[in-house]
Amino acid sequence: MKKCLGCGVILQDQDPKAKGYVNSLDQDYCKRCFRLMHYGDSVIDLRSDIKRGDVIKLIKSHDKPVALITDILNVSAAFKDDLLEALKGRQIILVFNKYDLLPKNTNIRRIEEYLETMVSEKFKDAKVLDILITHHKDVYFKKLFMETLDRWSIKEVMFVGNVNAGKSTIINKLLESTKLTVSYYPSTTLNINEVALEDHLFYDTPGLLDENNLGVFISEEKLKDITIKKTIKPLVYQLYDKQSYFIEGLLRIDVLPKEKGSIIFYIADGLKIHRSKLEKGDDYQTKHLSSLPLYLPFDHLSEYDLKGKSLEFEIDGLGIIGFKNIAKIKIHHDQRIRINVRKSVL
Ligand SMILES: Nc1nc2c(ncn2[C@@H]2O[C@H](COP(=O)(O)OP(=O)(O)OP(=O)(O)O)[C@@H](O)[C@H]2O)c(=O)[nH]1
Ligand SMILES: [Mg+2]
Structure with missing residues (x-):
């Protein structure tokens, strides 16, 4: 069965209202991804019914090393017990993303100390290989990330994290492409989605939904008003x-x-x-x-x-x-x- 290159959903040409619809099965992107990529709109109902428990099961069902992507503005909510349990014993690269959103005069040393303390408290049962702080315009990220993979002889990585943390954006950055669909709507990626970079395989996954996150339960048309898109001016x-x-x-x-x-x-x-x-x-x-x-x-x-x-x-x-x-x-x-x-x- 053919998958959408953007979000990983199985493509189908039967039901225009259901996920994965394409006019013809020789297309590579579902209608929803096409609309998101070209119009960024919500003509198609974007709320997805991907359950947190199902994503946790998916993460558990693989034994690959993990890149855990976390929105730096939402750190406490990222490390919930069900996820930590699923990551027990796994090799993890922790990536704190969206650093560009923090105010200009932010003291990076204080952020690092805070993150290190948090990580040492939460990840007692996992093998944290590296902690990276990055953002979508970071020109050194790919080099640092690939060096970490080489150092640990890692060929396959599963990218996991909360919805909207920037998993697909980061994989695109590694691929130096815009292949994967990204958007500020929660649950853009709908299914596990495999992409190759030379001799490496990366698995994009659907984000973990957090029902206590305002961005997840507020209506779609109001989401744009509460989403922080630019460097914060306090x-x-x-x-x-x-x-x-x-x-x-x-x-x-x-x-x-x-x-x-x-x-x-x-x-x-x-x-x-x-x-x-x-x-x-x-x-x-x-x-x-x-x-x-x-x-x-x-x-x-x-x-x-x-x-x-x-x-x-x-x-x-x-x-x-x-x-x-x-x-x-x-x-x-x-x-x-x-x-x-x-x-x-x-
Ligand atoms: N300012 C800023 N925005 C970012 C950064 N990384 C990602 N984004 C934005 O965050 C939103 C979510 O990015 P995605 O890559 O779709 O996130 P995801 O983790 O794949 O989300 P799901 O597929 O829904 O789980 C998009 O609007 C991105 O443009 C970053 O470093 N800085
Ligand atoms: Mg995604």
């Missing part, structure tokens, strides 16, 4: 008294500073932040929230006692929010949203 707010911050209608943060504090938002360009005095927060929420284009019901409240520590909150799929010299915060959010707290790195 938005910094100083505050002296109690305030409420709204990121569109997606999140509300009530903040109680210690004398003078600050909040830093690392989120998509164009997302609007509304700030008010704390006592006016409820009023704004009641009057305006449900009419905002980007809106989720706030059915959950998370409270944190920061005690003035410098901390960063990773909000999966939305970005990172940093707090300095803040006593307490309350975050009002949709219960599906997951928040990970870490020491300040950015």
Whole structure:
């Protein structure tokens, strides 16, 4: 059976509404990949029903070394127990991708330390061969990656990771081609997809879905607004008294500073932040929230006692929010949203 070169789905010429459709079986790319490559659109329903458990099974069913691709903005969500279990005993090359999205003045040494600590905590049962930090315009990546393969005499590599981490983009970079389909829609790659580079074989795989990632459960047409596509320009707010911050209608943060504090938002360009005095927060929420284009019901409240520590909150799929010299915060959010707290790195 013939597979689509872009996403690995089995091609079929029977059902135009089903995955893998082509007008004629001599075509190499399914209609969905063709549309994504040439128009980047969502004329075709792009939501896929690839289950996380099935991808984990696929990863387990191979014993090949793995390149684990991770979005550097979403590190905590990348190393879940089911994946770590599937990678036990395997040779792993860890690739932290999308470094270009971090703000210009980011201290690379602090990022490296944070990642190294994370990796030593999470990967006790795997053989981590190398840790690479990269981005799609990194001209040294191919050389470094191929050197690692040569050093360990590795010929076949399975590329795995969360949806949208950049697996297909990285393989394209190694191939120096645009063969594989890439897009900011989750689950672009639909099936295991084998590509050769000289005497190496690379396996692209469907990404692992994370149902707590805003990018996975928000509607397709709103995805473009929350996706961080360019180098982040942090938005910094100083505050002296109690305030409420709204990121569109997606999140509300009530903040109680210690004398003078600050909040830093690392989120998509164009997302609007509304700030008010704390006592006016409820009023704004009641009057305006449900009419905002980007809106989720706030059915959950998370409270944190920061005690003035410098901390960063990773909000999966939305970005990172940093707090300095803040006593307490309350975050009002949709219960599906997951928040990970870490020491300040950015
Ligand atoms: N800014 C930036 N964007 C990137 C980088 N790498 C990938 N992207 C973008 O991230 C999105 C996802 O890339 P893909 O290569 O399709 O990701 P994937 O891991 O193959 O995703 P699935 O197939 O859905 O699992 C695309 O919009 C890419 O253009 C990077 O280094 N920097
Ligand atoms: Mg892909």
